[in-house]
Amino acid sequence: MLKNYIKIAWRNIWKTKGFSTINILGLAVGMTACFLIALYVNFERSYDRYHSKADRIYRLVCDIKTPTETINANITSGPMAMYAAKDLPEIENFARLLPNSLLIRKDNIKYQESKLFFADSTLFQLFDFPMVAGNPATALKEPFSVVLSESAAKKYFGKEDPMGKSLLLTDDSFNSKVTGVIKDIPENSQFKGDVFVSMVTLIKMANFKFDEQWGNFGFTSYVLTKPNTDPSLLTTKFPAFLTSRVGKEMDQMKMHYSLFLEPLKEVYLYSKRGGFESGNINNVYIFAIVALFILLIACINFINLSTARAIERAKEVGIRKVVGAYRMQITRQFISESVLICLLAFIISLLLCLVLIPYFNYLAGKEISGGIFFHPIYIIILFLLACLIGLLAGIYPALVLSSFKPVTVLKGKFSSNAKGLLLRKTLVIVQFVVSIALIAGTLIVHRQLGYMRNQNLGFNKEQMLVLQTNGDAKSRILKDAVASVPGVLSNSVSGAVPGGENPVAYSEIENKQGDMQIANLPVYFVDYNYIPLYKIKLVAGRIFSPDFGTDTAQAMILNESAVKLFGYSKPEDAIGKKYSQWGSEGKIIGVIKDFHFKSLQSKIEPLSMRYGQGNGGGLVSIKIEGQHINAALQAIERKWHDIIPNRPFEYFFADEFFDRQYRAENRFGGLFLNFAVLAIFISCLGLFGLVSYNTTQRYREIGIRKVLGASVSTIVQLLSIDFLQLVCISILVASPLMWFFMSKWLADFAYHIDISWWIFAIAGSIAVGIALVVITSLTIKAAMENPVKSLRSE
Known part of the structure; x- marks a missing residue:
């Protein structure tokens, strides 16, 4: 009996190759996306869990209160x-x-x-x-x-x-x-x-x-x-x-300390203090939801097309019942066909995963998986999921069709009822709610990433080459030597550059009340040329200068945030105030405008600057003319090997170095975009199938309307209006939902965009545009058919 079910199922699949291909491909792509995201989510959650004593290991962290x-x-x-x-x-x-x-x-x-x-x-x-x-x-x-x-x-x-x-x-x-x-x-x-x-x-x-x-x-x-x-x-x-x-x-x-324990298993995803490497639990949640959404869309497609096509087989069911088929046999037949299609989708999904995992690892920026066969448990789950989807998708048409009386069906009085139509419309709305939400989310993510990349940081990092001498004693000699290289406009040596690590110093600064106020201040050790080289704006006082001998040991520059920290409303009020920091004492000589020396995920902190190389940093910053970068780089490398022959040549560009702070966000944006495209693709497949089915069902109606004088545009409008209404309802539902979730995501950034209404308007327009392309491509073809063909049997 089972062999017979499979044989008939295969014949029906082959008979309707177009619908079957859409069904199988849509479900396969959905399963693939779900499988890959599951790998990502599981990998992110697996950090440091492989240690046998992980349940008893804690990171000791400290709050430092001044x-x-x-x-x-x-x-x-x-x-x-x-x-x-x-x-x-x-x-x-x-x-x-x-x-x-x-x-x-x-x-x-x-x-x-x-x-x-x-x-x-x-x-x-x-x-x-x-x-x-x-x-x-x-x-x-x-x-x-x-x-x-x-x-x-x-x-x-x-x-x-x-x-x-x-x-x-x-x-x-x-x-x-x-x-x-x-x-x-x-x-x-x-x-x-x-x-x-x-x-x-x-x-x-x-x-x-x-x-x-x-x-x-x-x-x-x-x-x-x-x-x-x-x-x-x-x-x-x-x-x-x-x-x-x-x-x-x-x-x-x-300065008082408080110690706390962070479970090792939770440090990577849950700690707000950062560390050697940090993840984001919100991103993991978002991807888990996206995986469910994509799978939901694929299932909706499958169920929609399966239930819609089942109506065409009403007479087949009637004949089967006349010749003695039991209701349970007919139910098994429909379920076996549905499960067979899902298993074909499962096989295609495995092949897609096999091909896509290397690309997925590249997008994620880490080796999430060595291959699909490293995860047998996931394959088993995917197989069971395929069977479950097939079972659920087959039950509805099987139970509905097998319940009708053969006489009614064979007389041609059976048609799709209002409940079935309402179900399909509801599923289409859910499908487009997810698609529009993902389009809007993609726009918001990439707009935020663009905002971070293009925001005025308060300093200049373009065409800035930085040599990493790792505190070599000859870094200043190297700095002077490269100044004569053609294409080099200016240079400086320092202990830190924006986007990098910098020491935090126990400091005492004279505040507005005249008291020496304690604070832990990040400190940049710089030379005379650092502030003009990076074009950091001076708002009060002066910068370090060789004209003042005391600047090398008894001078400090603060940023605006530091000035506010010590109670001064005007930057110039801080000039001449005393400081004590790491054994050095002197006066504040200048105040610079706040600049983003860390990523835009954190607020601008108070910052101090002092003259010197500091902590063995030895970073030589070099401003190079844009058209001479390659030649200058080669000449600088030769100078390096002449002066510091015992060290490997190390360098980076300041703009790329600063943007490394956003690597995790860029990867998140890339993954989000790819999965959003997959979701839209699956939605289009489903819409294509439903529109094609709807057009086929109304084939004779179109012929009659053409005979009565209806134009092609009128028929296209008639066939399109129902689907476009569903898309518009989806826009209204998706917009507030995505605004809520993306507001939560943006809250992790100290500086972020505002979510404007036009983002959802664009997302809706894209969805409407995609729907129109799919709908009109099919309805125009149907509307231009010769009505004689459709009315020949009437």
């Missing part, structure tokens, strides 16, 4: 995690990471390692980074011990066994020994290191006694709690712990 502000930091000072593990019995172990960038050399091989961490010897006891060589308990215990990833080991040693071999660290050529090799850290990890250097190495290299400096922040700290520990109860013990350990120091500095 009389002026509270900084919600994602880092701690060196002693905090170590002494917490000693004093609080609930903590079983701890590990700290300090990111850095070091020059590493082996023979003639040299790399500036940016994926380098100083790490405690306990790192591999907390995290599951499998070692392929070495002892995880002792690999990072001794000074100048280095653990490499497999990729780094291959980079430095090729096919040689790296264990016990030497690497030189930094310009001072500290000799280190490879004590371990780990497998490459998975993509779904917050920190991805290629080189781990023992934490105690810092003491030998820089005499950095980090375990005693409570006010020196920069460490990312993790603690492992004992089984069954309640993290909320542990958090209540932190205030007393800090008071006992560093209470007097906090009172003296008027």
Whole structure:
């Protein structure tokens, strides 16, 4: 019997190849999109969940409160995690990471390692980074011990066994020994290191006694709690712990700390403090909803076309019942046909996923999946989903048609009832609500991204080349040397550039009341030419100048936000006020206009500037004429190799560097656009099928109207008006819904666009335009047919 059902089902599919193709293709594309988005959502949610102790690992974070502000930091000072593990019995172990960038050399091989961490010897006891060589308990215990990833080991040693071999660290050529090799850290990890250097190495290299400096922040700290520990109860013990350990120091500095625990599994998606790598749970939710919407559209298409076409088979059902078919047999026949179509869609979907996963990885900017067969559970779910859709889509026509009396059907008195028509109209409205919402969402996302890229940032970053010398002592010599390169207009050396990391300094600034007000201020160390080079506007006072000898040690410039922080209503009121910062004391000499030195996702913060290279930054900014960029770059590289031959040539352009902050948003926008296009494509397929069916059903009506004198335009209008009404209703429903959801998304940006009414007008117009193209292309063809053909049988 089953064989007979499948044979008849296949004949019916082949008989109506056009409708069947639309049905199968639409559902296959919907399944594919849903499958890919499911991979993305699952990948984003999988960050750091593969560690066996992940349920007990927490990131230790700190709020730093001064009389002026509270900084919600994602880092701690060196002693905090170590002494917490000693004093609080609930903590079983701890590990700290300090990111850095070091020059590493082996023979003639040299790399500036940016994926380098100083790490405690306990790192591999907390995290599951499998070692392929070495002892995880002792690999990072001794000074100048280095653990490499497999990729780094291959980079430095090729096919040689790296264990016990030497690497030189930094310009001072500290000799280190490879004590371990780990497998490459998975993509779904917050920190991805290629080189781990023992934490105690810092003491030998820089005499950095980090375990005693409570006010020196920069460490990312993790603690492992004992089984069954309640993290909320542990958090209540932190205030007393800090008071006992560093209470007097906090009172003296008027800087108080509060410690909190963030579950490792939640840091990537849920933490508002940022970190090595951060995701956005709202984006994950949005994509999950988009996946459901796309699948919903595909199912609506399938159900719409299946129920609409079922009417054509009313006489077939009547004949079957006359010759003795039972109602259950007819029901099984329709369901088997529906399931067969869905299984064909499932097979095509697997093939599409196989082809599209590499492209999807490219769009996402990370390897979400190595291939479809890496996810057997997803394939099984997709298969079951196909069967379920086929079952649901087949039940309605099967039950309706099998319930009619054969006499009524064979006399031709059966026709589509009002309920069936209402169902199809409702489904079309839902379909276009989703499509219009996605069009509007795409417009809003790309308008926000364009706003961020084109916003006046308050500084000039065009044709600005930046050399990264990583604090090399010869960076100023290099700066002077490149000034003579043809095409170089101006240059400067500094410790930071907009869009990059900059140190935060404990500062005391004389406020409006004459008191020395404490604040933690980001600080840019710059030279005389930095402010004019980047065209940062001066609003009061003056900039650093070689004409004033005290500027190199006793001068500071603030931005407008910093001036407001200390109570001054006018920038000029801050000129001449005293400051104390990192052992330097002097006066405020100038105030610059606020500029976006961070992304537009955060508000402009107070900023200080002082003369000097600062913290070994060594960034040489070079303004180059647009038509001479390539030639100038080659000449600059030659100067680099002459002056700093021991370092690899590193550079970036300031505009690209600043825009890197928006990589996650750009990827989100690209993915959103692609899936919106898929949703619209599926909607068009469904609309094409329904319009084609509707036109076929009214074939004779069109012929009669033409005989009676109706024009082609009149017939097109008649056939189009019903569908266009449904699209207009969809616009009214979709607009407020998308306004609500996209307002929530935009709330993550400190600076964002306003959602204007015309965005929804454009989205609606696009939907109407697409619908008109589909409708008119089919109705014009029907309206121009010779009426004799349609009336021949009457």
